[in-house]
Amino acid sequence: MSGFKLGIVRLGRAAGKVKYALLDERDISLVENYAFEARMDVDKDGNGAKLYAYAYDVNKGRNSGQYLQDLLWEKHCGGVAPGWKVVHRNGVTVDNRLENLIIVSDGLVDKHIDQPSNKANREQSLYWIAVQQLQIDPLEQHFPDHIYNKYYNCNGEIIEKEEDNCVYYECHYPPCTNIEKEIREFSICGRCQDVRYCGTYCQQKDWPIHKRHCRDRRRQSSAERPPDR
Ligand SMILES: [Zn+2]
Numbered sequence: 001m002s003g004f005k006l007g008i009v010r011l012g013r014a015a016g017k018v019k020y021a022l023l024d025e026r027d028i029s030l031v032e033n034y035a036f037e038a039r040m041d042v043d044k045d046g047n048g049a050k051l052y053a054y055a056y057d058v059n060k061g062r063n064s065g066q067y068l069q070d071l072l073w074e075k076h077c078g079g080v081a082p083g084w085k086v087v088h089r090n091g092v093t094v095d096n097r098l099e100n101l102i103i104v105s106d107g108l109v110d111k112h113i114d115q116p117s118n119k120a121n122r123e124q125s126l127y128w129i130a131v132q133q134l135q136i137d138p139l140e141q142h143f144p145d146h147i148y149n150k151y152y153n154c155n156g157e158i159i160e161k162e163e164d165n166c167v168y169y170e171c172h173y174p175p176c177t178n179i180e181k182e183i184r185e186f187s188i189c190g191r192c193q194d195v196r197y198c199g200t201y202c203q204q205k206d207w208p209i210h211k212r213h214c215r216d217r218r219r220q221s222s223a224e225r226p227p228d229r
C-alpha cells in the first residue's frame with residue numbers, strides 16, 4: 001500500500017452492506033461540490049445487478065448526477081460517446097481509480113472485466129484493503145441494518161425491505177463484492193435469516209464476526225412470548 005494515496009468516500013448502506021467508493025487522491029476534491037451515494041444498475045437481460053457510486057452536484061440536485069466512473073472519465077479523458085461504456089477493469093464497480101477504468105464499446109464489455117466469479121483473492125483486493133483502514137462508525141454499529149439500508153428491486157429502484165421477495169443482495173462477507181444475479185440466488189443464514197452469502201467459503205470466513213450479531217430468530221420470537229403456565 002505504500003507509494004500511492006487513495007481517497008475513500010462513504011456511499012452508505014446498500015444491498016445489505018456499507019459501501020464505499022475508491023478514488024485517486026487528486027479526485028477527492030470532488031467531495032467539496034458533489035454528494036455521493038450507492039446506486040444499483042439492474043441488467044434488463046437478467047445478468048444480475050451491479051452497485052455503483054453515483055455523484056451529483058449538491059447545487060443542482062440529485063437528478064443532475066451520473067455514475068462516478070462516467071463523471072471521472074469526462075473529467076480526465078473527455079466524454080463518453082454513444083455506444084461506449086466506462087467499465088471497471090478489476091470487476092469492483094466502486095473502484096474508481098482512473099487506472100481501473102477503461103472505455104469499451106458496448107458489445108465488448110465482458111472481455112475487459114476480470115470475471116468477478118474468480119474471487120480467490122477477495123481478501124487481497126485493493127477495495128478491501130482500503131476499507132479496512134477506516135474507523136468503524138459507532139452509529140453504524142449501534143443501529144440495526146434496516147434503518148439505513150437501501151434495497152433495490154429489479155428496476156434498480158429503491159424499495160422498502162418488506163418487499164424483499166424482489167431485492168438483490170450483495171454477499172455479506174465484507175471483502176466479497178459478489179451481487180446476486182437473480183433474486184434469492186444467495187443462501188441465507190439459517191439462524192438469523194437476515195444475511196446472505198454467495199457461497200460456503202464466504203459464510204465460513206464471515207462466521208467469527210457474524211456470530212456476534214447473529215441472533216436465532218426462532219428462539220428470539222419464542223422468548224418474546226409470555227412463558228406458558
Ligand atoms: Zn461472497
Ligand SMILES: [Zn+2]
Binds near residue numbers: 195
Ligand atoms: Zn446469522
